[in-house]
Amino acid sequence: MRLLFINIRELIQVRDASVEKVSGLEMKKLPKIPNAWLFIEDDKISDFGKMEDLPEIQVDQTIDLSGKIVLPSWCDSHTHLVYAGNREQEFVDRINGLTYEEIANRGGGILNSAKTLNETSEEELYKQSASRLEEVIKLGTGAIEIKSGYGLTKEGELKILRVIKKLKENYNLPVKATFLGAHALPSEYKNRKEEYLTMVIEEILPAVAKEDLAEYIDIFCEKGYFSIEDTDRLLEAGKKYGLQPKIHVNQFNSIGGVQAGIAHKALSVDHLEVMTPEDIKSLIGTQTMPVALPGCSLFLSIPYTPARAIMEAGLPLALATDFNPGSSPSGNMNLVVSLACIKMKMTPEEAINAATINAAYAMDLSKTHGSISRGKKANFIITKKIPSYAYLPYSFGSNAIEDVYINGKSVN
Ligand code: NIG
Ligand code: FE
DSSP states (O other): OOOEEEEEEEEEEOOOOTTTOOOGGGGGOOEEEEEEEEEEEEEEEEEEEEEEEEOOOOSEEEOOOTTTTEEEEEEOOOOOOOOSSSHHHHHHHTTTTTTHHHHHHTOOHHHHHHHHHHTSSSHHHHHHHHHHHHHHHTTTTEEEEEEEOOOOSSSHHHHHHHHHHHHHHHHHSSSSEEEETTTTTOGGTOOOOOHHHHHHIIIHHHHHHHTTTTTTEEEEEESSSOOHHHHHHHHHHHHHHTOOEEEEEOOSOOSSSHHHHHHHSEEEEOOSSSSOHHHHHHHTTOOOOEEOOHHHHHHHOOOOOOOOHHHHHHHOEEEEEOTTTTTOOOOOOOHHHHHHHHHHHOHHHHHHHHHHHHHHHTOOOOSSSSSSSTBBBBOOOEEEEESSSTTHHHTSSSSOEEEETTTEEOOO
16 A cells, blocks of 8 residues: 655654664664655655655555654563563552562462462463553554563463464564563572472473573562572573573662663663663663653652663663553553653653664564555554643543554554
């Protein structure tokens, strides 16, 4: 299909296809074309320009987007979208005074989700997860990463990763899979963390690799969960199977997780709510993308990632939802972009760069996604009639999206 979109109020995030990520200073700019046209052929962006320069093109359909803005679809590089059931009771417990840590220590938290997941069939898990995926696609997400980590048993972890594989097969957006067997210590392994890690490395990891179920490896590197030594050990093992790290670090404490990620050539280090000046400095000159998850900060009432300090150090920054049942039960990237502006003092330009091109980089997709570029995939959002792109984060909580195209097809 050859589709021509005309009279676009503003075409946002227009870049050369060779741009893979943008650093802190460049993030202030969001390249755009006012009063634009966009031409797509099948699943790819073919060409675009100013309305006054519209050439004659043979098309199957012309679509008038007067008053509407077009931007690349969101890339969500950090989710745990495949989970079973929900944890709204823990949410109420926290309102009534318990902390996230206290809930986890009583066997709630990740272990609670793992128990439910292990009791849920693969079919049911797929059904719940597919409905979440459909919801976030309608909210503008056009590429997504999904982690395991709510199984914590060989069967459970493989069940999640097989569900992710099925989602990949059945939905036409890119889905990247991350093995997060080291998410928490299951109660059967209480005080036997080394044995659990050995089981993850010797039993689960080879099975994951054999079925080719993951691209990345992750670990929750945090006090009370997994240490730097554990992180080194797991990431070293993952490397043997070609799994690049994308890891959970610095959510509650700075214990050297950022540096461990860098040492193991992590594609991204995620969370970063607690960052020392040394943590920020250590990322300079590396290829590792820092990723902030403001939905988690909102939901758990914990600090927000110091975005300004990170960007002012010249580093790039990406944004993701962390969609999961415990610390961020929302996969809405629009809300994440709003929170970045409202709570992290990112400008709309910075937040949109962080949620598109830099987020694409954080899952190895910036060659094909994350910007409006000739030859990239035709994955984009069409807004309702709105006055400017700043209206997107400004109008937090309302839905300014009219349509979403993935691989050149409307999802509506
Ligand atoms: O990214 N921090 C570790 N894991 C998840 C939350 C896990 C949960 O509470 O279920 C996160 O926030
Ligand atoms: Fe997470």
